[in-house]
Amino acid sequence: MATTNKFWLTNLILTIFLGSLLLGGCTTEDSSQATSSSDNLTPVQSIVNKTSSAKMFDNLPRLEGMAKVKLVVKGSPIIIEVNGIDAPITAGNFVDLVQRGVYDGLIFHRVIKSPQPFVAQGGDPLGNGTGGFVDPETGKKRSIPLEIKLADDDEPTYSKGLGQQSGIMSPDVTLKHNRGAVAMARSQAPDSASSQFYIALADLDFLDGDYAVFGQVLEGMDVVDSINQGDVIDSAEVIEGVENLKQ
Numbered sequence: 001m002a003t004t005n006k007f008w009l010t011n012l013i014l015t016i017f018l019g020s021l022l023l024g025g026c027t028t029e030d031s032s033q034a035t036s037s038s039d040n041l042t043p044v045q046s047i048v049n050k051t052s053s054a055k056m057f058d059n060l061p062r063l064e065g066m067a068k069v070k071l072v073v074k075g076s077p078i079i080i081e082v083n084g085i086d087a088p089i090t091a092g093n094f095v096d097l098v099q100r101g102v103y104d105g106l107i108f109h110r111v112i113k114s115p116q117p118f119v120a121q122g123g124d125p126l127g128n129g130t131g132g133f134v135d136p137e138t139g140k141k142r143s144i145p146l147e148i149k150l151a152d153d154d155e156p157t158y159s160k161g162l163g164q165q166s167g168i169m170s171p172d173v174t175l176k177h178n179r180g181a182v183a184m185a186r187s188q189a190p191d192s193a194s195s196q197f198y199i200a201l202a203d204l205d206f207l208d209g210d211y212a213v214f215g216q217v218l219e220g221m222d223v224v225d226s227i228n229q230g231d232v233i234d235s236a237e238v239i240e241g242v243e244n245l246k247q
Contacts (some may be wrong), residue, residue: 057144060092061089062089063095063245064084064246067081067084067238067241068080068082068240069094070235070237071220078217078223080216080217080218081215082215083215083216086174087147087149087212090147093144093193094184095242096245097195099245102123103195103233103236105232105233106122106124108227108232108233109124109127109229110122110129110198110229111229111231112201116202119198120198120199120224122196122198123196124195129196131195141194143191143193143194144194146158146159146161146211148161148162150171150173151173161209164209171209173208176213177200179200179201180199180224182197183198185198
């Protein structure tokens with residue numbers, strides 16, 4: 001009986017955690033609203049094969065190499081290494097938004113530290129977990145495809161989860177949800193990530209393959225650990241590798 005109760009509790013915690021990464025929160029009503037809102041996002045083709053994305057997503061920024069971004073929170077720096085080698089579209093989107101000043105002044109709208117450390121999530125222009133980046137040129141939200149690269153693959157897989165949500169328990173992904181990993185939040189639709197990102201407060205391997213990791217905190221993890229809900233991103237800037245951003 002004790003084993004059964006422990007298994008049930010573990011699955012309950014995972015359900016709460018996974019729901020918290022959905023844009024709009026963890027309730028059924030919020031999740032459905034976030035998913036339906038993707039109808040207004042810029043169309044993204046559904047790609048499930050491991051093929052080159054150079055032409056398929058040529059309307060999106062790409063990072064062709066590595067970069068470093070400095071976030072300043074509560075006056076203290078957080079240095080993030082952004083990986084455009086293994087996640088070129090996801091990384092390119094983030095660096096482009098940093099360059100545009102999108103993250104300056106936004107809050108961390110969702111921070112979960114109990115019953116165990118989980119994530120600090122921010123990057124929503126609306127500040128409530130339902131928003132994303134609206135391209136001023138088109139007037140529409142920008143969405144990016146789910147981008148997961150397996151360790152033995154030359155190219156990422158797009159628009160298809162390769163983790164527990166797809167029945168794969170231990171995917172061998174290149175970019176893992178280690179403590180300090182930086183990844184994109186999304187709604188239930190795979191290609192719905194926009195500007196919201198989260199930083200892992202612990203090793204979260206059960207998220208591997210279902211959410212796109214694109215970076216890692218190199219310095220300032222103590223600052224990340226101190227973030228509380230409502231704390232502001234004072235500023236964000238690309239401090240290295242901006243030349244690798246291709247529009």
